[in-house]
Amino acid sequence: MTAIQVENLVKIYGPLRAVDGISFDVAKGEVFGMLGPNGAGKSTTTEMIEGLRKPDGGSIHVLGHDVLKNVEPIKQRIGIQLQTTSLFQKLTTRELVKLFASFYKNTLPVDEVIGLVNLEEKVNTASKDLSGGQRQRLAVAIALINDPDIIFLDEPTTGLDPQARRSMWDVVSNLQKRGKTVFLTTHYMEEAERLCDRVAVVDHGKIIALGKPQALIHDNFDETALEFSNDEQLPESLLATLPGVERVQNENGITTIYSKGVARTTNALMALVEQQQTELRGFTIRAATLEDVFLKLTGRRIRD
Ligand SMILES: Nc1ncnc2c1ncn2[C@@H]1O[C@H](COP(=O)(O)OP(=O)(O)OP(=O)(O)O)[C@@H](O)[C@H]1O
Numbered sequence: 001m002t003a004i005q006v007e008n009l010v011k012i013y014g015p016l017r018a019v020d021g022i023s024f025d026v027a028k029g030e031v032f033g034m035l036g037p038n039g040a041g042k043s044t045t046t047e048m049i050e051g052l053r054k055p056d057g058g059s060i061h062v063l064g065h066d067v068l069k070n071v072e073p074i075k076q077r078i079g080i081q082l083q084t085t086s087l088f089q090k091l092t093t094r095e096l097v098k099l100f101a102s103f104y105k106n107t108l109p110v111d112e113v114i115g116l117v118n119l120e121e122k123v124n125t126a127s128k129d130l131s132g133g134q135r136q137r138l139a140v141a142i143a144l145i146n147d148p149d150i151i152f153l154d155e156p157t158t159g160l161d162p163q164a165r166r167s168m169w170d171v172v173s174n175l176q177k178r179g180k181t182v183f184l185t186t187h188y189m190e191e192a193e194r195l196c197d198r199v200a201v202v203d204h205g206k207i208i209a210l211g212k213p214q215a216l217i218h219d220n221f222d223e224t225a226l227e228f229s230n231d232e233q234l235p236e237s238l239l240a241t242l243p244g245v246e247r248v249q250n251e252n253g254i255t256t257i258y259s260k261g262v263a264r265t266t267n268a269l270m271a272l273v274e275q276q277q278t279e280l281r282g283f284t285i286r287a288a289t290l291e292d293v294f295l296k297l298t299g300r301r302i303r304d
Pocket residue numbers: 013016018036037038039040041042043044045187
C-alpha cells in the first residue's frame with residue numbers, strides 16, 4: 001500500500017512557484033528522499049504533506065486520507081522531527097521524551113524510544129548539554145513517541161560532523177527495520193545515496209529525476225569521472241579531444257572529465273599536463289554519483 005501520494009502539487013509565493021507541479025508516491029516501509037539545493041522547495045513540499053502548509057494546487061494523500069480535506073486521522077500516525085533549538089534547555093532527555101509522551105493517548109515506552117535513537121547513555125543529561133547530533137536524535141525520539149507509521153525528517157543531518165551524521169544514518173536504518181516509512185529531505189547526495197530506497201531530485205520546485213539512487217546514476221552515466229582543478233584552466237575543447245573522453249564540465253573552478261576509458265584518458269591527460277607545463281590539484285578518479293546526475297541535468301552542483 002502507498003504511504004504518501006502526491007499529485008501535481010503547487011505552492012506559489014507571489015511571483016515564485018516554489019513547488020511547481022510535483023508528483024510522486026512513497027511505498028509503505030520505504031525510505032524516500034527529496035534531494036536538492038537550498039531553496040529547491042523541499043521544506044515547502046514536506047510541510048504541505050504534513051498538513052502544515054496549504055497548497056495552491058494538486059492533491060496529497062497520506063495513508064489513504066486526503067490531507068486537504070481531513071488532516072486529523074493523519075496527525076496520529078505521523079511523526080515530525082522538530083527543530084531542536086526550541087526544546088526546553090534544562091529538561092533531561094528522559095524528561096523531554098516523557099513530556100511529549102503526555103500529549104498522546106497511545107505511546108511507545110519512553111526508554112524504548114530513547115533506545116531507538118541510541119541515547120541510552122544520555123537519559124539524565126539536560127538537553128542543553130547534548131551535542132548537536134545528540135540533540136537531533138532526541139528530536140527524532142520525540143517524533144517517534146506516538147509510534148507513527150511515517151516519520152518526516154527535514155534535513156536531519158545539516159550542520160552535523162561526519163560521525164554524528166553516521167549516527168543519524170544508523171537511526172534511520174533502525175526505523176526502516178521496524179517497518180516505518182521515512183520521508184526525508186537533504187542536500188547531501190551521499191546521504192541520499194546511502195539511506196534512500198528512492199530519491200526525488202528537485203530543482204526550482206520541479207522533480208528533475210526520480211528513482212533508486214544507483215539506477216539514476218546508471219541511467220545517466222556509464223562513464224567514470226576524473227576530477228581536478230587547474231590554475232591555468234586547460235581548455236575544455238582540448239580536454240574533450242583526449243582519448244576515451246565523453247564529456248567535460250567546468251564548475252566553480254573544478255573540471256570533471258567523464259571518460260569511458262580511464263587508463264587511456266589518464267595517460268593522455270598526464271602527457272598534456274607535462275606538455276603544457278601545468279599542474280593538476282586534487283586529481284581524483286571516482287565512480288559517478290548523484291552529484292554528477294544533478295550536474296548533468298542542471299549544469300550546477302548541489303552544494304554551493
Ligand atoms: N513563507 C514564504 N514566503 C515566501 N517565500 C517562501 C516562503 N517559504 C519559502 N519560500 C521560498 O520558496 C522557495 C522554496 O523554499 P523551501 O524552504 O521549500 O526550499 P528548500 O528546498 O527546503 O530549501 P532549504 O534547504 O533552504 O530549506 C525558496 O525560494 C524560499 O525562499
